[in-house]
Amino acid sequence: MATDRHERIRKRAHQIWIDEGKPFHQHERHWEQAITDINREDAESSGTHSKAATAGSAERVAGAGPALAEHSKDAAKPAGRKPKRAEK
Template sequence: MTDDRQDRIRQRAHEIWEQAGRPEGAHQEHWEQATAEIDGAAAKPKKTAKKAAAKPVKADAKPKAAKPAAAKSGKAKSK
């Protein structure tokens, strides 16, 4: 294990321990969680600025209806 990776895991495990209320006897679980987070973050590709700036879809948004074939061909129907 590289020193930098071990330091990052140690720091993250400490943060997890503090967030959990500093319980005694949970150091192994905190270390494993920190290891998974650090290794998982390194394995995932970083988002590009374009993807991060993408417009979110509203949960209640309805999909747009497809236009009739006549409207697509330039022959609009009259109402």
């Protein structure tokens, strides 16, 4: 069940990233927004707000970085290569 929720958050954060034009270094903000969106969806479907309001804390700690790391600029760089120097 927690895995399903995590996957929903991951997919929502990915969609936010795409909708915003795939900006670099925004994965934490996208992840937080996705948690808020999923909490809202869950609260609306269950008719309660108390459970959804506290449910996102584990995802913030456990999932924000690695879940969307493929979208960061640094993750796209090949390992072991130094950036090119600007020509004068």
